[in-house]
Amino acid sequence: AQTVTQSQPEMSVQEAETVTLSCTYDTSESDYYLFWYKQPPSRQMILVIRQEAYKQQNATENRFSVNFQKAAKSFSLKISDSQLGDAAMYFCAYASRGSTLGRLYFGRGTQLTVWP
Amino acid sequence: EAGVTQFPSHSVIEKGQTVTLRCDPISGHDNLYWYRRVMGKEIKFLLHFVKESKQDESGMPNNRFLAERTGGTYSTLKVQPAELEDSGVYFCASSHSFGAGVNTEAFFGQGTRLTVV
Numbered sequence: 001a002q003t004v005t006q007s008q009p010e011m012s013v014q015e016a017e018t019v020t021l022s023c024t025y026d027t028s029e030s031d032y033y034l035f036w037y038k039q040p041p042s043r044q045m046i047l048v049i050r051q052e053a054y055k056q057q058n059a060t061e062n063r064f065s066v067n068f069q070k071a072a073k074s075f076s077l078k079i080s081d082s083q084l085g086d087a088a089m090y091f092c093a094y095a096s097r098g099s100t101l102g103r104l105y106f107g108r109g110t111q112l113t114v115w116p
Numbered sequence: 117e118a119g120v121t122q123f124p125s126h127s128v129i130e131k132g133q134t135v136t137l138r139c140d141p142i143s144g145h146d147n148l149y150w151y152r153r154v155m156g157k158e159i160k161f162l163l164h165f166v167k168e169s170k171q172d173e174s175g176m177p178n179n180r181f182l183a184e185r186t187g188g189t190y191s192t193l194k195v196q197p198a199e200l201e202d203s204g205v206y207f208c209a210s211s212h213s214f215g216a217g218v219n220t221e222a223f224f225g226q227g228t229r230l231t232v233v
Contacts, residue, residue: 044119045224091162102149102211106159
């Protein structure tokens, strides 16, 4: 079975600085998807970024980028130029290649605080 | 376009009572999922509907949980009778399958916080 581990329950960052959230996973599959979801307080969880395992290039979305290390089964999220609106719970998630992308395996989440 | 909507946002019930949670997916999304997060733990999959059919219900904890999706639109998740360990946040998500293995990512609702006292 697939497992996702987020070892940092809480992280904090100063506004405009950079922060990296860690995620490792375990799978025997060779092709899959990895995601970072963000849940602001009392709001919907939204997709931040996604990575397809067969792509060697790391995904980027504006200030958000990932460091995908397939051999190490590591998938960290880097947030550059942090903003107050980035404060949220961040979840790392895994989906099998053959799935509908909604059948996800989640980590426990990392609560990110952004200080002004 | 409206997102995934869940009702109620909060529910506090006594042990032994019944609670029904509702999820309205994004219009046109065939896939609907229920997840649960117990405090401090990971979000866990409960089940997956494709239209009105249960595709995968391997995550349902026990027979006190009943999920339905009549007509392939909205879904309900009933807990009867509720136990203390059922407390947590219940998330619903939906996604669309275009066929040939092409799917959108999952879009989530804001969750229903259930507290059983």
